[in-house]
Amino acid sequence: MIVQVKMLANYREVLPPGTKHGTVELDVPEGTTVYDVISRFSIPLNDESVIVLNGLMTDMNAPLQAGDTVTAFSAIAGG
Amino acid sequence: MYGWHLKLLRVNLTTKKITTEEIDPKIAHDYLGGRGLAIHYLYKEVDPMVDPLAPENKLIFATGPLTATPAPTGNRYMVVTKSPLTGALAHSNSGGEFPTWMKRTGFDLFIFEGKSPEPVYLFVNEDQIELRNAAHLWGKEVPETTDILKGETSLEARVACIGPAGENLALMASIMNDKHRAAARSGVGAVMGSKNLKAVVAMGNKNPKLHNSAKMVSLSVQTSKNVGVDVKKGSNMRIYGTSYVPQVTNTLGILPTRNFQQGTFEHVSNIDGDALKNQYLIRHTPCYRCPLSCGRLTEVPDGKYKGKGEGPEYETISSLGTGCGVSDLAALVKANYLCNEYGMDTIGAGMTIAAAMELYEKGYINDDIVGQSLKFGDHDAVIAMLKKMAYNEGFGKDLAQGSYRLCEKYGHPEIAVTTRKQEFPGYDPRGSQGMGLLYATSNKGASHMEGDVAYEEVFGVPVKENPLTTEGKPELVKHFEDSFALMDSSGVCVFVGIRYMFNKDRMILPQILSEMLQLSTGADYTPEEALKAAERVYNLERMFILKAGSTVDTLPPRMLNEPLPDGPAKGKVVELDKMLPEFYALRGWDENGWPTKEKLKELGLPN
Ligand code: SF4
Numbered sequence: 277m278i279v280q281v282k283m284l285a286n287y288r289e290v291l292p293p294g295t296k297h298g299t300v301e302l303d304v305p306e307g308t309t310v311y312d313v314i315s316r317f318s319i320p321l322n323d324e325s326v327i328v329l330n331g332l333m334t335d336m337n338a339p340l341q342a343g344d345t346v347t348a349f350s351a352i353a354g355g
Numbered sequence: 356m357y358g359w360h361l362k363l364l365r366v367n368l369t370t371k372k373i374t375t376e377e378i379d380p381k382i383a384h385d386y387l388g389g390r391g392l393a394i395h396y397l398y399k400e401v402d403p404m405v406d407p408l409a410p411e412n413k414l415i416f417a418t419g420p421l422t423a424t425p426a427p428t429g430n431r432y433m434v435v436t437k438s439p440l441t442g443a444l445a446h447s448n449s450g451g452e453f454p455t456w457m458k459r460t461g462f463d464l465f466i467f468e469g470k471s472p473e474p475v476y477l478f479v480n481e482d483q484i485e486l487r488n489a490a491h492l493w494g495k496e497v498p499e500t501t502d503i504l505k506g507e508t509s510l511e512a513r514v515a516c517i518g519p520a521g522e523n524l525a526l527m528a529s530i531m532n533d534k535h536r537a538a539a540r541s542g543v544g545a546v547m548g549s550k551n552l553k554a555v556v557a558m559g560n561k562n563p564k565l566h567n568s569a570k571m572v573s574l575s576v577q578t579s580k581n582v583g584v585d586v587k588k589g590s591n592m593r594i595y596g597t598s599y600v601p602q603v604t605n606t607l608g609i610l611p612t613r614n615f616q617q618g619t620f621e622h623v624s625n626i627d628g629d630a631l632k633n634q635y636l637i638r639h640t641p642c643y644r645c646p647l648s649c650g651r652l653t654e655v656p657d658g659k660y661k662g663k664g665e666g667p668e669y670e671t672i673s674s675l676g677t678g679c680g681v682s683d684l685a686a687l688v689k690a691n692y693l694c695n696e697y698g699m700d701t702i703g704a705g706m707t708i709a710a711a712m713e714l715y716e717k718g719y720i721n722d723d724i725v726g727q728s729l730k731f732g733d734h735d736a737v738i739a740m741l742k743k744m745a746y747n748e749g750f751g752k753d754l755a756q757g758s759y760r761l762c763e764k765y766g767h768p769e770i771a772v773t774t775r776k777q778e779f780p781g782y783d784p785r786g787s788q789g790m791g792l793l794y795a796t797s798n799k800g801a802s803h804m805e806g807d808v809a810y811e812e813v814f815g816v817p818v819k820e821n822p823l824t825t826e827g828k829p830e831l832v833k834h835f836e837d838s839f840a841l842m843d844s845s846g847v848c849v850f851v852g853i854r855y856m857f858n859k860d861r862m863i864l865p866q867i868l869s870e871m872l873q874l875s876t877g878a879d880y881t882p883e884e885a886l887k888a889a890e891r892v893y894n895l896e897r898m899f900i901l902k903a904g905s906t907v908d909t910l911p912p913r914m915l916n917e918p919l920p921d922g923p924a925k926g927k928v929v930e931l932d933k934m935l936p937e938f939y940a941l942r943g944w945d946e947n948g949w950p951t952k953e954k955l956k957e958l959g960l961p962n
Contacts, residue, residue: 326815332823333819349591352585
């Protein structure tokens with residue numbers, strides 16, 4: 277199944293050069309979790325990162341469905 | 356005394372009498388400084404029922420005990436007054452350089468009272484204190500006013516001034532300092548304009564003495580280093596300033612779009628941090644002694660939006676940009692420059708135009724009233740409206756009253772997205788419940804700067820909270836409100852304060868900040884005492900707004916009854932009634948939101 281991983285702002289640097297809109301598509305088997313896909317990228321997997329599934333807070337062990345988007349950004353105060 | 360000068364300057368603009376006064380050390384200790392000391396004087400001296408634009412209102416500029424010290428970002432001041440926009444309290448924060456220069460005059464506070472018969476400006480260089488004629492500056496925009504004043508006083512001086520919007524009493528008028536920095540919200544610029552006070556020019560060498568200078572320097576260096584580590588790692592705030600935030604709020608579905616009719620904007624990547632960085636960024640511009648440097652000097656080099664200045668920040672992108680459906684970055688940057696030049700709050704101005712656009716698209720106002728068409732996404736219309744608003748021309752007269760009064764005049768107050776008649780900042784609270792409670796209860800009307808729980812709900816700082824739930828939010832909002840009152844009263848910037856001066860426990864205690872307050876002032880503030888002082892400040896502000904008649908804590912109908920139509924928060928409204936009673940109880944307020952006698956007594960506040 278196809279899922280998307282989207283990196284925001286400075287996290288885009290971990291994506292292959294030339295990636296458009298900070299988004300990559302991955303073909304993954306059923307049962308793949310948020311952790312399985314996000315751990316392929318070299319971002320801190322601790323409280324320095326915010327990781328959301330379809331814009332919602334998520335458990336890292338949540339299984340993905342086809343068409344899901346996992347988005348990650350660096351936790352820093354802004355706005 | 357240390358940290359504070361314990362001196363204030365009182366300027367009566369009616370009589371031109373200028374006096375200096377000692378500040379009682381106990382009062383300074385109990386109210387900290389900045390926002391805290393200012394509300395102490397405002398509450399004591401101003402009838403909360405006063406007409407905000409009458410001479411009887413007072414305008415207070417207030418620095419904190421960390422302003423002009425080595426504390427990283429100890430560069431802030433607060434402008435505190437009764438707000439003509441909300442009829443409640445205005446407390447607007449700004450950084451840059453002016454606040455540090457103001458503190459170096461040897462005074463902690465400037466209190467302006469009365470009304471000058473003709474335009475004047477105040478010049479303060481330590482003991483040289485003069486009210487000077489400003490007839491030659493009246494009508495001039497912010498950059499020109501600033502240049503002229505530096506030219507006729509000293510290039511070493513720093514300037515805070517109003518532009519045409521403040522002179523014309525527009526209710527979103529700001530006070531601009533160092534040209535690009537704004538004490539923006541709640542119409543503080545209109546109060547300054549009502550007093551015929553065009554500008555304040557400050558300089559001097561009186562740095563506050565510190566109780567323990569060596570330790571203060573080493574703690575400040577350590578804190579700066581911690582910021583530096585993040586900057587080296589490529590912190591978003593350094594690379595993009597706040598302009599990276601639209602991507603984040605768009606992802607969560609809380610990016611105000613077309614006057615909060617939607618929570619996502621389809622053209623967000625046209626106007627976000629990457630677009631700005633790639634097209635118009637020249638360099639970072641820090642406030643004084645800031646290791647983070649989130650400001651951006653930008654330039655649109657050619658075309659009809661040609662210009663140079665600072666910004667846009669996130670709050671400008673979410674108001675003049677997505678709020679108005681605008682996706683043309685050059686026009687948006689230009690709109691930001693114009694707000695700075697006219698002296699206007701970008702949130703208030705942008706969201707008022709957004710409300711006017713919704714009125715127009717729904718047929719409640721038309722070309723005859725506006726003088727042209729006014730559809731969402733029409734960036735040239737936005738630019739035209741800003742000018743009319745600042746100069747009080749035509750339909751601009753209605754716009755200058757802010758979105759609530761505008762929508763009320765045309766029979767549809769439900770279209771205004773405000774609390775206490777102040778426009779919402781850039782987080783749709785339907786998808787950020789804690790922000791909903793914050794907007795509803797904020798002493799200054801809707802504002803992120805009174806306790807930005809989006810730090811947790813949106814940014815995960817210091818810990819990530821689920822933005823869609825209400826559980827635990829009353830406690831979170833109270834804690835953030837008190838923490839922000841503490842930072843605003845100390846004189847540091849919240850961006851650095853919240854991340855580097857607080858720890859990550861659930862009850863975030865301001866350990867580093869309280870240590871800095873000790874080292875600066877010599878008063879032995881524990882973290883608990885520092886937060887208690889902040890709570891005192893917050894409750895005194897609350898008493899002021901209640902006595903001013905601003906007694907209802909609610910949200911506009913769109914937030915309570917119209918579910919978000921799109922994005923991850925689709926279907927949500929703000930569940931305010933689930934949070935408000937618990938919030939009142941936690942605050943020690945009665946069921947109507949009034950601080951109880953016991954609470955006032957506990958905080959040592961008058962009944
Ligand atoms: S973080 Fe930004 S706003 Fe705060 S002091 Fe630094 S440059 Fe100024």
